[in-house]
Amino acid sequence: MTEQDPAARFARPRTMHRFTARRIVVTRVTEIEHFTRITFSSPELADWESTGPEDHAKIFFPDPDTGELRAPAPVGADADGIVRPEGEMFGRDFTPLNVREDPGSGHRVFDLDVLRHEDPGPAARWAAGAEPGDELVMVGPRGSIAAASAAPRVVCFADETALPAAARWIAEMPRESRIEVVADVPGALDWVRLYLAAQGGRDVPVHAAPGTLAEAAVAIGVDADTYVFAGGEAGRLVPLRRYLRGELGFGKEQYSISGYWKRAESGFDHHAPIDPSDPED
């Protein structure tokens, strides 16, 4: 296996999508484990695509003080591009799940699993009071990067916020492929196993991460044949990234690591380097 060209073994083709702003309407609100699941539908989803496991969309939430929704608008029908309004916007990234067609309306439908977290910001606060009929605006995904379907093994390191992405990894890898999850989640992991099996469509091994994520990688034997996805609190990911790059010599084709949030930082930009002392090459 290790003889093969790494670029081919870990290939993840990218597809670009129309870049616009879409109004989305809440059709259902349910509680799933630690998440509030919000189901959205809209006629504006007709040409919307989401085909990659780490796909994310920027969702624009109302101003928590005034309730006003300031969000981008499309530049024009069928055109690519958005127009930003004056004033502060409250956009946060989320992972679309379960994209499907609503048999009643014929419109596309998808879910967002929004974590109920401490110190809730505009997104978590809005989700706590969301009701059918509420409207938000969504921009993205701009593109989708497919799962590494030829990888001999995939390991997903995920805290709660990245469990939706890990579930998409499970669902989008070939059914017979080897995939495991390291759940960076406090307490018993039974609910994580159930959540991933329900979303991903099959049972996969789920490991705990009692120490650092680098220690978890050592414990489960992440090696040259492993593709790694990791999402979670930005600071938690640094030792894992250092281990993969420094100790195992992983090139960037063999991992995808993204800070999904940062402790004590509202509206964290996940494009910021998580380890400024070692920027991405």
Ligand SMILES: Cc1cc2nc3c(=O)[nH]c(=O)nc-3n(C[C@H](O)[C@H](O)[C@H](O)COP(=O)(O)OP(=O)(O)OC[C@H]3O[C@@H](n4cnc5c(N)ncnc54)[C@H](O)[C@@H]3O)c2cc1C
């Ligand atoms: C690519 C991508 C995909 C994502 N997908 C999902 C998803 O599917 N579901 C999901 O729930 N989240 C997801 N997230 C994470 C989500 O965008 C952040 O948690 C976001 O900060 C929540 O916005 P907020 O307005 O509630 O809080 P913010 O206003 O951003 O932050 C307010 C405070 O809450 C803290 N905080 C933020 N997140 C957490 C947390 N998880 N635990 C504890 N404290 C926190 C911040 O540090 C800050 O102090 C994703 C992020 C990215 C980058």
